[in-house]
Amino acid sequence: MAALLLRTSRGLGACLRVATGCPSPSSCVVAAWSSARWPREGAVAWRTHAQVRHYSSSDKLSIDMDDKTGVAVLKLSNPPVNSLSLELLTELAIGLDKLEMNPSCRGVIMTSAHPHIFSAGLDVSEMMGKPTEHYREFWRAVQEMWLKLYGSSLVTIAAINGSSPAGGCLMAMCCDYRLMADNPKYSIGLNETKLGIVAPFWFRDTMMGVVGTRVTERSLQLGLMYSPAEAVHVGLVDRTVPEETVFEEARTEMARWLKIPDHARQITKSMMRKTTIDHLLAQRDSDISNFANFISKDSIQKSLTAYMQALRQPKK
Numbered sequence: 001m002a003a004l005l006l007r008t009s010r011g012l013g014a015c016l017r018v019a020t021g022c023p024s025p026s027s028c029v030v031a032a033w034s035s036a037r038w039p040r041e042g043a044v045a046w047r048t049h050a051q052v053r054h055y056s057s058s059d060k061l062s063i064d065m066d067d068k069t070g071v072a073v074l075k076l077s078n079p080p081v082n083s084l085s086l087e088l089l090t091e092l093a094i095g096l097d098k099l100e101m102n103p104s105c106r107g108v109i110m111t112s113a114h115p116h117i118f119s120a121g122l123d124v125s126e127m128m129g130k131p132t133e134h135y136r137e138f139w140r141a142v143q144e145m146w147l148k149l150y151g152s153s154l155v156t157i158a159a160i161n162g163s164s165p166a167g168g169c170l171m172a173m174c175c176d177y178r179l180m181a182d183n184p185k186y187s188i189g190l191n192e193t194k195l196g197i198v199a200p201f202w203f204r205d206t207m208m209g210v211v212g213t214r215v216t217e218r219s220l221q222l223g224l225m226y227s228p229a230e231a232v233h234v235g236l237v238d239r240t241v242p243e244e245t246v247f248e249e250a251r252t253e254m255a256r257w258l259k260i261p262d263h264a265r266q267i268t269k270s271m272m273r274k275t276t277i278d279h280l281l282a283q284r285d286s287d288i289s290n291f292a293n294f295i296s297k298d299s300i301q302k303s304l305t306a307y308m309q310a311l312r313q314p315k316k
């Protein structure tokens with residue numbers, strides 16, 4: 001395969017274009033797979049000194065890259081519930097981009113710095129009482145984060161150490177593998193309909209890629225949140241593990257994935273995800289307009305306000 005010889009090509013997008021005979025960068029793969037990072041397997045071997053680099057200067061996100069293992073740890077750290085604000089989404093996209101560009105990096109473990117919450121999903125306050133321009137900017141940042149994470153050529157593992165509704169579930173579903181703490185108090189799922197809002201087609205497609213059409217349809221319509229055991233049962237999570245071992249289990253799982261030659265795994269991953277990514281890339285602007293129009297409606301604003309008020313009530 002000619003692609004395997006192209007050390008100087010611009011990453012997986014270019015490799016898959018050559019491998020699949022697709023002539024045009026604009027009609028093919030994946031803007032997100034854009035860095036020169038080829039090949040990776042040898043990258044770890046010649047380094048003799050362990051070196052951990054801190055990649056994020058944000059206090060809402062820490063990214064530590066271990067040059068010796070080739071594994072980065074990305075920790076969400078946005079109290080109280082790791083909600084995805086415009087700022088955090090932007091930091092995530094930048095951080096993922098930096099890792100993608102680093103030829104030593106082969107995998108990322110995504111987790112939360114807070115006990116009990118992986119991420120509460122999109123920051124609802126970013127979707128309330130703001131001008132349309134803000135909604136457009138916010139939604140572009142949501143898209144960008146998804147493109148970087150779902151389109152990452154790295155091995156991505158979600159160490160889900162707490163509840164993970166909506167956008168939190170989306171991030172976990174973007175990863176190649178999901179481990180969740182076996183605490184029955186935690187839940188995970190796309191609950192958008194319960195807020196009176198609609199998960200867009202690329203949230204749906206991401207979920208369909210993980211759990212299939214029937215479970216996605218039922219889950220989305222009912223806004224289902226699953227306990228860890230239920231999530232394993234429907235295939236939303238690959239495995240539950242004792243809470244205190246989530247991170248170590250994620251490391252062990254990562255080692256398993258890193259035994260596969262990078263180029264073969266990356267091209268395979270790209271083939272699996274290309275259609276879904278292309279679908280959004282082709283409709284990015286209309287998707288932004290749809291979101292901004294929808295979220296600006298009075299009825300939706302009322303729905304979100306009621307949801308946030310209910311959330312603030314003392315829990316029984």
Ligand SMILES: CCC/C=C/C(=O)SCCNC(=O)CCNC(=O)[C@H](O)C(C)(C)COP(=O)([O-])OP(=O)([O-])OC[C@H]1O[C@@H](n2cnc3c(N)ncnc32)[C@H](O)[C@@H]1OP(=O)([O-])[O-]
Nearest residue numbers: 081083120121122123124125163165166167197198311312
């Ligand atoms: C088309 C669009 C697609 C949409 C995708 C989405 O992701 S939509 C997102 C869908 N996401 C959801 O539906 C998740 C809703 N959240 C939850 O279910 C729970 O908060 C929890 C299980 C994450 C944590 O339970 P817990 O008992 O540990 O914590 P707690 O409940 O006491 O909250 C603490 C504080 O955080 C606040 N806050 C919470 N979430 C958000 C948020 N997303 N944003 C902003 N703020 C949020 C909450 O109001 C409270 O503020 P207060 O009163 O201190 O000023």
